[in-house]
Amino acid sequence: MADRLRANDISPTHQRVEIARVLFERQEHFTADQILGSVNARHAEVSKATVYNTLKLFVEKKLIRELIIDPTRVVYDPNTTPHHHFYDTVSGSLTDIPADQVRVMGLPPLPPGMIADGVDIIVRTRPLNEPAMSGPTQPE
Amino acid sequence: MADRLRANDISPTHQRVEIARVLFERQEHFTADQILGSVNARHAEVSKATVYNTLKLFVEKKLIRELIIDPTRVVYDPNTTPHHHFYDTVSGSLTDIPADQVRVMGLPPLPPGMIADGVDIIVRTRPLNEPAMSGPTQPE
DNA sequence: TCCGCCGGTTAGACAGAGTCCAATACTGGC
DNA sequence: GCCAGTATTGGACTCTGTCTAACCGGCGGA
Known part of the structure; x- marks a missing residue:
């Protein structure tokens, strides 16, 4: 180490x-x-x-x-391979989505003078039965 | 109103x-x-x-x-039409990306028992000359 | 061996965003 | 206009993260 x-x-x-x-x-x-x-x-x-x-x-x-996914705290991710995330808005849990299959098309050109630093995709999910989402994160 | x-x-x-x-x-x-x-x-x-x-x-x-884009504060967006964002990691400014042109392909199926609540795409950018950012996320 | 430098660590004070609570003010239906 | 229920409020509080100034310890040089 x-x-x-x-x-x-x-x-x-x-x-x-x-x-x-x-x-x-x-x-x-x-x-x-x-x-x-x-x-x-x-x-x-x-x-x-x-x-x-x-x-x-x-x-x-x-x-x-x-x-930067949860409004109350920053999360650190030891997986540095390109990937995105499912975010369960009820439990607050994160699941990786490998980026190699994912393709994003139709993004407009960057604002002038800018370069891209990365693209984050977050798919917010919730359990089927859950009434709706009011407040994110209910840890544990 | x-x-x-x-x-x-x-x-x-x-x-x-x-x-x-x-x-x-x-x-x-x-x-x-x-x-x-x-x-x-x-x-x-x-x-x-x-x-x-x-x-x-x-x-x-x-x-x-x-x-949920900036680690220190939540931002509220009165534009509820489907759209995504450019985020300038240096100035902190946000620019809308209309979603109607954007297509995301190859996302895996949702975890079992879950339904999607929305997909957020954040393109982090910085000015060309800026010495690189210590801040958020560096995929790709 | 001793000394001093210097990066790393530390406790605790501090700052800013957001929440909670109990008291008070308002609103809408009658 | 009255009343019940809802909304608002100040202020205290919590929580995450930052800052500061002191301290520690390893290492090179004399």
Whole structure:
């Protein structure tokens, strides 16, 4: 794991390795808070500030992606292959959609002087029986 | 404007009408805070709580849409025709993309027991010269 | 060995968006 | 005009994320 960080130009401190371990061993979507909890679960030793610093660093170095989907919290995604998401507006859970099958056609040209930074597709879903969507996210 | 609210099953109180006026007269994207400011620009007449209550109500009644694009604040969109967005990650500005030309192909079937609630496409852009963004998402 | 540098970490204060609550004001139907 | 139910309100509160200033520790140089 330390090597993986080194390969991405990140000096592998103890804390960073712990955080990377949480992110990459279980290939899931995490909030900063969940990572803070997971890392400190056994016996605690990473601060909130470091978690935020480290996540920001990992995003910069493209080890993870930041997902803006839930109005209340940012989610970090250790899967950096191109993909999109199903978002269950009731439970708040995310499911990956591999991008290689997906094709988007008919997008207009970018505004002048701009270049694309990425295309995100979010398919919002809800359980069949659920009355309707009023408020997103009801975690757990 | 009162009629427009009544037509959507909303009793048109003064506050709601004021808020609706801000949203629909200028056809732009607004944050809750901007609306609070706009409505109270002349002299204070609507409280923060009411702005949030009303926006939530309007979303429920489908007079406006909620856009989750910026990590720090929700944006409300008075344009309810199907459309997507360019998002300038540097300036934060949003531009509409009419949906009628856009076609998405190859999406996998929904997870079992789920129905789609909508598909959002966000094309993140940045100015040509801008040194790259530390911010959101980097697919493709 | 000792020293000083410097990147990394930290606690806790802080900021901003949004929610909650209990009291009060208003609206609409009669 | 009265009343019941609905809407509004200020203010306290929560939560996520940021900032700051102190501190820690590894490493190179003398």
